[in-house]
Amino acid sequence: MPTASLPSYLAEDILLHPEKREFPPFDLVRLLGTVFKPTQGCRVCILTDFDEPAELIKDFNFLQQEGFPVQKKAHEAFYLGLRNGGLEKLGMSGGEMLAYKCTHGSNLDLEDEVWDTDGRQLSLEADIYPHYDLILCISTFSATAPLTAKCKVHGFRGATLHGVNDIILGSGLAVDYQEVSTDAEKMRLAMTGADEVEIDFELEDGRVITAWLGLGGQEAQKSHGLCQGEKPDIANLPAGEVYFVPRDARGHFPMKYEDGTLGVLTVENRNIIKSELIEGNQATIDAHNARLQDDPMTGTLGELGFGTQVLPVSYADIQDEKVLGTCHLATGRDDHLGGDIVPDMFKKHENSTHDDILFAPHKTPNFNIRQVRMKRGDQDEILIENFRPARYLMDALATQNDV
Structure with a gap:
């Protein structure tokens, strides 16, 4: 195996034991700045999913409930990361977190109704897709297919990050x-x-x-x-x-x-x-x-x-x-x-x-x-x-x- 010119993370011992690979700490600004360059002037929001979105997203009620590990990671690593200096460093605005009804299926189309943290019901088609430049969907089930279709209509960019956990934050989202x-x-x-x-x-x-x-x-x-x-x-x-x-x-x-x-x-x-x-x-x-x-x-x-x-x-x-x-x-x-x-x-x-x-x-x-x-x-x-x-x-x- 020609390892001489391979990056260190592709060396033989790391391939055999990938858990030994070292990663830098998760850095939201670095991640979004690299993935979405340029970010200056962009308005961003976070979408997540619940079976009862109106009740659970209002005033971040889900944070007081048991379960919802993906949604809590979305709040901790992304919502707070943007609110606590990330927006300013990236030159972005917004940072709102919204919730839609869980699809219970990989890449199923989303229902149009979405709720904000004030408990207001909004429309993805009328209030979200046309008015945000970047949409981060951090959900239980993947929404890559429906958002790929919608971004071509409304002109936004975005990322789907379903199933986020601590291992992913510390490795797959910490890489260059x-x-x-x-x-x-x-x-x-x-x-x-x-x-x-x-x-x-x-x-x-x-x-x-x-x-x-x-x-x-x-x-x-x-x-x-x-x-x-x-x-x-x-x-x-x-x-x-x-x-x-x-x-x-x-x-x-x-x-x-x-x-x-x-x-x-x-x-x-x-x-x-x-x-x-x-x-x-x-x-x-x-x-x-x-x-x-x-x-x-x-x-x-x-x-x-x-x-x-x-x-x-x-x-x-x-x-x-x-x-x-x-x-x-x-x-x-x-x-x-x-x-x-x-x-x-x-x-x-x-x-x-x-x-x-x-x-x-x-x-x-x-x-x-x-x-x-x-x-x-x-x-x-x-x-x-x-x-x-x-x-x-x-x-x-x-x-x-x-x-």
Whole structure:
């Protein structure tokens, strides 16, 4: 592995033990100043979510209640950070915190009603989107897809930071996003134009199953954390990912459900058509199969992503899917990624989610990614082996090219 010209955070011992990587203290001014340059003259607000937003956001009542860890981090690290000098240092105004009704689904469209800390009901469409330059959405469920659509209409920039916790604040949001962007671009260049990717999964019983994804030579995209300039855009933070929108897919891949049940999914023509039990609860498998039968769009693969950062496990997919050596698939809407799957294509609104399926040692210890291979024209490359970046990717990260 060519470590001589690699940054210290990509050294062999850090790759093996990412928890040993040292990070500077979280600095909100540095984070926002880097991600959103320029910030001078921008009006900013913070959005968060509750089941009962009118009651809980008024006078910050949620601070007196048990639970709401993400919302409390939003208040502590972002609201107070802006109010206690951050706005002045960044040359920004505003800093209000508002709440909308929790969607209970990843990337579902938001209801229009929103409430401020005085208890007033406002409209996202009329009172928020047109009147803020920067919107920070720190929520339970991701709002990247709906905010990406709205920013193109109203012209704002922003970031989605769902699931924020102390580990994320101290690592994935403490990094230098210029470096993150540079590394993401190096990996993007190493993969862009890929015709196909194959992923071999090794199960506990020794079986190896393979998923094939047809990419059609498309240009790879990156989630790199920078949302600079005046162009409307939404950054997903923590960032650090190279991704594709699959044009075709077939084969099999394993899935670990929320209750721990393990299944093997069969894919044909880009769609998951069935799940079969490996171990656990057959009822969980039956429920998934029933959902696939009722609304087949819920099984359509909308993303293939690769992490680009060396970060500790946070036990929140928003960070853990950005870890170098991991990859993930996603089902459902992908319009925010430039894909063709939009909410209107689903039978029910609540089904129009974008759901990541992360393959990582801590998340899926019951199976291994034995190998990920890329074909690009006459070029065949190994990208990942045993949840570690292969030589090809490490060579790409070691390049000194101006990217």
